[in-house]
Amino acid sequence: MKKAINMQFEDEILIPQARVAVVIGPKGASKTEIEKLGKVKLTITDNLVRVEGDGALEVMIAKNAVDAVGRGFSVESAKLLFKDDYAYEKLSLPDYGHKKQSHQERVRGVVIGTNGKAKNLIERETGAEIAVQGKTVAILGKYESVEKARQAVEMLLTGRKHATVYRFLEINKP
Numbered sequence: 306m307k308k309a310i311n312m313q314f315e316d317e318i319l320i321p322q323a324r325v326a327v328v329i330g331p332k333g334a335s336k337t338e339i340e341k342l343g344k345v346k347l348t349i350t351d352n353l354v355r356v357e358g359d360g361a362l363e364v365m366i367a368k369n370a371v372d373a374v375g376r377g378f379s380v381e382s383a384k385l386l387f388k389d390d391y392a393y394e395k396l397s398l399p400d401y402g403h404k405k406q407s408h409q410e411r412v413r414g415v416v417i418g419t420n421g422k423a424k425n426l427i428e429r430e431t432g433a434e435i436a437v438q439g440k441t442v443a444i445l446g447k448y449e450s451v452e453k454a455r456q457a458v459e460m461l462l463t464g465r466k467h468a469t470v471y472r473f474l475e476i477n478k479p
Contacts, residue, residue, distance in 0.1 A: 314364045315357040320375030321439075322352045328374050335380040342387040343367030369393045376443040377436035385445070392451040396442045401462040413437050415461050423467055427457045430474040453477060 320328065329336050329349065336347050345358035345367040354371050358364045366386055373383040373393050385391045398409045416437050417424045424435050433446030433454035442462075444454045453474070460470045 313359055314361045315355060316364050316368050317353055317355045318368050318372050318375070320352055320354060320371065324375045324377070325349060325352055327380065328354065328371055330380060335374075338380070338384065339367055339370055342384060343370065347371070373436075373443060373445055376441060377438050378434060378443070378445055382434055382445055390447050392446070392448045394444045394451050394455055396444070396455065396458060396462065398440045398442070398462070401459070403462070409440055412462060413442075415467075416442055416458060418467065423461065423470070426471065427454055427474065430478065431457070 327335065328339075328347075330338070336349070339345070340347055343356075343358065343363050343366055344360075345356050345363055347367070348355040348357070354368075356364050356368045356371065358367065370383040370386045370393075372395065373386065374380055376395065386393055398412055401412075403409050403412050415423070416435075418426075424437065427433075428435055431446070431450045431454040433444050433450035435454060435458070436443045436445075442458050444451050444458065446454065457470050457474055460473060461467070
């Protein structure tokens, strides 16, 4: 017998219009997977995603998974958030003093590095995935990996040189 979900908690999130199709997936498969894993219901209207479920934690995790896909992660990566030892963090560039569009473009370039070198090195050294989009830098992975990657990205956002960040990553290898 199928248990009906008694929707007690809900939250909403806006995602970029271009990523809505990815959240839905082919024939609704991705949306259905997120709903099953999170034991939630997703309702998508334009680029607004409403997440409803029995538990606040389930709703929060499913919302983070939807947000991760919206930030540029694959659905497969976002599904890892339903495991206990995975985390998701989103850093806002304006929170680090980069309010002007030109500053945000420059600092996105700093985080990515020439030909993706900085981003790729941080990902390789920490094991976390990084997505740089718009006014945000999002990080997904195991808790320890996300923490180390966040520290490295914050160093870049606050003006540290790449070499300093690379030394930090080398010193803090697992």
